[in-house]
Amino acid sequence: MIRPTSYEPLAALIEKEDKLVLFFTADWCPDCQFIYPIMPEIEAELTDMTFVCVNRDQFIEVAQKWNIFGIPSFVVIEKGQEVGRLVNKMRKTKTEIMHFLAAYQ
Template identity: 25%
Template sequence: MGGCITKTFKRGLQKVPTQRLGGQNVTPITTISKWEEKLSEAKRDNKIMVVSFCASWCGPCKAISPVFAELSNKYPSLMFLTVDVDGLAEFSTSWDIKATPTIFFLRNGREVDKLVGANKEELQRKVAGVASSQTKLT
């Protein structure tokens, strides 16, 4: 499965219509303050964050979105978030996003794993692995 090269770098700061890529247990991050709130919540509650940097125009992002949503329902002990790379371009750049989707796994705000591209099996394996490691911590 592939990924999309982010158009943010090609179009500058041009606004792109956003489409929610996620599910019921997936929180869209639309502001830096929302990011900071969720980061603080995850640290306080000792939750691992699964953060998908995606774009509404990206085919692989659309393809992996239902899997991401299913996993958020299956593993409610984890915190699932999405960041639209066009909606928060500077923030996404600070994470060195070169392709979408890029999915980070964070513990206490630090990267513990990363997945680039829409590989369903690898995403399922990585989420199950971090969920297992979180269970051992609590």
């Protein structure tokens, strides 16, 4: 999973990658901590997607631009445009995340 440290690399990824999954998270978020250990498994199964971990607190402007108010959130981007998002208050399981992302393969 790519973890950008500044806005420029993140913006470049959004523009150049065919299929990008933005995983909005924060270190203090318990539901995000629950998801972290399963993300490598998800990435290994969905090799046609590029996964980017976006720290909501570090990239608050990006989160606001994408209207991300709850975390964890997943936003699927194809050729620079949002095509789907998984945002809800419920703790997300690997099965739920995989089911959501499978629709965009």
